[in-house]
Structure formats: structure tokens, C-alpha cells
Amino acid sequence: MTSRKGTWNRLAEPAAVIVRWVVGALFIYMGLRKALAPVDFLKLVREYDLVQTPLLLNSVAAILPWFEVFCGVLLVAGVAVRGTAAVLIAMLIPFTVLVVQRALELHSGGTPFCAIRFDCGCGAGEVYICNKIAENVALVLLSAWLLAGRGRALALRFSLGRTPPAAS
Amino acid sequence: MKKILLEAILVGAAGILLAWLANAVSPRGLVLTRNYFPDGTGRMAQHPSNTDPASPAGTNALALRIAQLGFRPVDRETVVQLHNDPFFAQELIVFIDARDEAHYAEGHIPGALVFDHYHPEKHLADVLLACERAEQIVVYCTGGDCEDSVFAAVTLKDAGVAPGKLMIYAGGIEDWRRNGLPVETGARNSGRIAP
Numbered sequence: 001m002t003s004r005k006g007t008w009n010r011l012a013e014p015a016a017v018i019v020r021w022v023v024g025a026l027f028i029y030m031g032l033r034k035a036l037a038p039v040d041f042l043k044l045v046r047e048y049d050l051v052q053t054p055l056l057l058n059s060v061a062a063i064l065p066w067f068e069v070f071c072g073v074l075l076v077a078g079v080a081v082r083g084t085a086a087v088l089i090a091m092l093i094p095f096t097v098l099v100v101q102r103a104l105e106l107h108s109g110g111t112p113f114c115a116i117r118f119d120c121g122c123g124a125g126e127v128y129i130c131n132k133i134a135e136n137v138a139l140v141l142l143s144a145w146l147l148a149g150r151g152r153a154l155a156l157r158f159s160l161g162r163t164p165p166a167a168s
Numbered sequence: 169m170k171k172i173l174l175e176a177i178l179v180g181a182a183g184i185l186l187a188w189l190a191n192a193v194s195p196r197g198l199v200l201t202r203n204y205f206p207d208g209t210g211r212m213a214q215h216p217s218n219t220d221p222a223s224p225a226g227t228n229a230l231a232l233r234i235a236q237l238g239f240r241p242v243d244r245e246t247v248v249q250l251h252n253d254p255f256f257a258q259e260l261i262v263f264i265d266a267r268d269e270a271h272y273a274e275g276h277i278p279g280a281l282v283f284d285h286y287h288p289e290k291h292l293a294d295v296l297l298a299c300e301r302a303e304q305i306v307v308y309c310t311g312g313d314c315e316d317s318v319f320a321a322v323t324l325k326d327a328g329v330a331p332g333k334l335m336i337y338a339g340g341i342e343d344w345r346r347n348g349l350p351v352e353t354g355a356r357n358s359g360r361i362a363p
Contacts, residue, residue, distance in 0.1 A: 035190070038198050039268070039286045046205060054203040062198040066187030074179065083175025087183070090176070147172070160178060161171050 016150030019142050024075030026139075027088070030123030031068030038062060044121035048098055065123075075146070078155025085146040092143070096136040103129040204286055205315075206322045207237060230338050238331035239321050244347060247306055247337045251277065255303070262302040264295060265341070266309040266320035275351035277308070277344055278361060285320040292327065299329045311340025 034041040042061035051057050068091075074084045099120045106116050114130040122132065145151075152158045191197040198204075234241045242250075255261045256279065263280035265272050269290075272282040283295045299305055305324070309316035321334045337343075345351060353360045 035194070036196065038191070038194075038196055039204070042198060042204060054205075055200055058198045058200045058202065058204070062191040062200060063184060063187040066190040067183045069190075070183040070186050071179070080175050080179050082172045083177075083179045086172055086176040087179050159171070160175050 012150065013153055016145060017153045017155075020075050020078065020081060020146055020151035020155075023088070023139060023142055023146070024072045024077075027068045027072030027075065029072075031065045031070075031072060033123040034065035034121070035069060038065070041065060041121060044119055047121075048102060050098070068123075078151070079157045080160045081151060081155060081158050082147050082149065083160065085143040088143045089140055089147065092136055092140050096133065096140075099129070099132060099136070205319060206326065207233070207315075207318055234318065234336045234338070237318065237322060238325070238334075239318075240332075240335045242306065242335045242337050244337070244339055244343055246335075247277075247308075247339075247344075248349065250304060250306055251279075259298060260302055261304045261306070262298050264305060264307045264320060264324075266307055266316040267314075267341070271310070273354055275345070275353050275362060276341065276356075278350055278352040279357060280308075280352075281356060283307075283320050283324075285316065285323045288323060292323075295324070296327055296329070299324060299333070302333065304335065305329070305333050306335050306337050308337035308340045308344075311338065311342035314340055 038061060041064075042058065045061045045064075046057060051060065071084050071088055074080055099122075102118070102120065103113065103116050106118065107113050114128065116129045117126050118129070119126045120129075120132055191200075231241045250256065250261050251263070253261055256263075263277050264283045265276045265280040266283055266285060267276075268284045268286070269282055272280075272284075276282070281291070281295055281298055283291050307317045307321045307324075309320070317336050317338070317340065321331075321336060324334065325331045341351070350361045352358060353362055
């Protein structure tokens with residue numbers, strides 16, 4: 001039992017570093033794809049019908065992609081990892097709810113739920129809704145793992161405050 | 169926990185500030201105060217049945233909206249007639265492609281002017297000059313659930329073009345291509361016509 005736990009602890013840290021890099025790289029990629037085609041992203045944000053005033057709508061479409069890139073860079077570099085992971089979770093959960101709501105809107109037209117495919121504005125083009133939900137759940141869980149204090153190795157400044165003791 | 173929350177707030181604030189700056193310096197950045205969807209009638213594609221102008225619901229919704237705005241919806245037959253009209257060569261009938269430059273260069277209705285209303289500073293002056301002379305103006309975009317032709321027409325109307333001159337070809341370039349009509353690639357009057 002002890003040796004199993006020891007093996008897990010030995011493997012968990014490098015795995016968490018890889019997770020940090022992968023999640024960070026994914027956010028950089030997705031963010032850049034949107035930031036380089038802001039008008040396309042603006043049209044997709046409008047489809048969600050969340051905000052009506054041009055200033056708010058434009059602000060969401062202009063700021064969100066670069067914000068994702070920023071969070072991705074922080075994760076890859078290993079700066080403020082737990083704070084960044086918390087921010088990502090705070091973005092991913094409501095975004096997933098919105099995507100599901102939009103999918104349900106389309107589902108009411110009679111299409112089977114998992115056959116629904118649309119461009120949710122995630123930066124990956126058209127995706128099947130069930131795949132998107134699975135991907136977002138995975139991202140939330142991985143971010144939560146980083147939030148728990150994993151992935152310290154090769155981090156430039158894991159915590160902006162005083163570094164807390166490593167998670168065991 | 170408090171530390172993490174503070175760190176998250178700091179990341180959020182720095183991220184918003186940097187993202188705002190990145191948008192401001194990016195040549196593709198959005199102008200935050202501009203109304204990019206100027207028709208004021210809200211999102212058309214509220215329901216899947218409204219996203220396809222070929223469907224009766226889609227056709228009715230789009231036609232109603234175009235009429236509400238004071239424009240005339242036109243079908244492919246009328247558009248072909250206008251394109252073949254001798255007035256087209258005299259630029260008394262003008263076609264306007266409301267997509268961006270990249271899509272325009274990939275293929276547009278021969279002789280159409282490009283007008284990406286999301287970046288009006290690029291072509292508005294040339295387009296307005298052509299619209300001033302023209303008696304009839306056909307505006308189109310991709311087709312399908314594309315609304316850019318409507319927004320471009322509203323932008324032109326707001327810039328002083330008489331709405332009575334403006335016609336919307338909702339089928340767009342997709343409908344044009346689907347029916348085997350010729351498209352021009354590259355710049356306007358490039359002479360590169362694809363069947």
C-alpha cells in the first residue's frame with residue numbers, strides 16, 4: 001500500500017507538470033485562434049444573446065481571447081498557477097452551462113443531443129456538443145488538480161505569495 | 169484559500185488589462201464602441217429553422233427583416249438579370265460583396281465591389297462613390313445564415329445611400345456558385361473567371 005502511494009507521488013508531480021503545460025498550451029492555441037479572427041468570434045458571442053449593448057458585446061469578444069492567452073502563458077511558465085487555475089475554473093463552468101443551453105435550444109429542433117454540432121466559439125471550429133462537454137469537464141478536473149497545488153516543478157513562480165508547502 | 173482567491177483576483181485584473189491592451193494594439197482589434205450589428209432588429213438565427221434562408225421559415229424571417237429595413241429582397245433570377253443588364257457594364261447597377269477581403273479574393277460575383285462593413289474604413293469611400301452613381305445596388309454575402317449583407321446595407325443607408333436603391337440577395341455567393349454561375353477570383357475585374 002505504502003509503495004503504491006509512493007509510486008503515485010513520484011508519478012503525480014511530473015504528470016501534473018505535463019498537465020500544466022498541456023492545459024496552458026491549449027488555452028494559448030484556442031485564445032490565439034479567436035484573437036486573430038476577432039470578427040468571427042464577435043459573431044459567435046452574439047449568437048449566445050447574452051449582452052445587447054455594443055460596448056459589452058465588443059468587450060467580451062475583444063478581451064476574452066487575449067485573456068485566455070494570458071492564462072495559458074501563466075500556466076506554461078508556471079506563474080500564479082493556483083490563482084490561474086481558479087480563474088480557468090470560474091470561466092469554464094459558466095461557459096459550459098452556456099454551451100449546453102445553446103445546444104438544448106438546437107436540440108428542441110429535434111436533432112439528437114449528441115449529434116448536435118456547432119461552433120461554440122471555443123476556438124476549435126464546429127464541434128459535437130457531447131465531445132465539447134467531455135473536454136470541458138476534463139479541463140475543469142485538470143485545473144482543479146492544479147488548484148490543489150500540483151505541478152510545482154519547473155514553475156517560475158508557482159505562487160505569487162509565500163510558497164506554501166508542497167502537496168503530498 | 170484566501171491567498172488563492174487574492175491570486176485569482178490579481179490574475180483576473182492583470183489579464184483583463186493586458187487583454188484590453190492587446191486588442192488596442194492589434195491591427196485586427198475590435199473598436200469597442202462601434203456597433204457592428206447596426207440593424208437594431210436583434211439576432212435572426214434564434215432558432216435552427218431560421219438559420220437556413222432556403223427553408224420557408226428562414227426565407228420569411230429574412231425577407232420580413234429586409235423589408236422592415238426598407239430594402240428589397242431579390243432572388244437569383246433577378247440577380248442574374250441585373251448582372252447581364254447593359255447598365256451593369258455602365259456601373260448604373262452595382263454589386264457589393266459584404267464579406268471580408270480574403271473570402272472576396274477566393275471568389276466573388278464578377279465585377280462586384282468588396283465592402284467589409286466590419287472594417288468600413290478600408291473601402292467605404294470607393295463604395296459610396298460607386299453607390300452615388302448607381303441606380304440599383306445588389307448586396308450579398310455568403311448566404312445561409314449570413315447577415316452581413318443586411319448589416320452592410322444598413323451601414324450604406326446610414327452613410328447616405330437611398331434605401332430604395334438597395335437590394336439584398338440573401339442566397340449569396342453559395343447560391344450563385346451552386347447554380348454554376350461564374351465567379352471571379354482575386355481583385356475586381358481581374359479577369360480570372362472560374363466556371
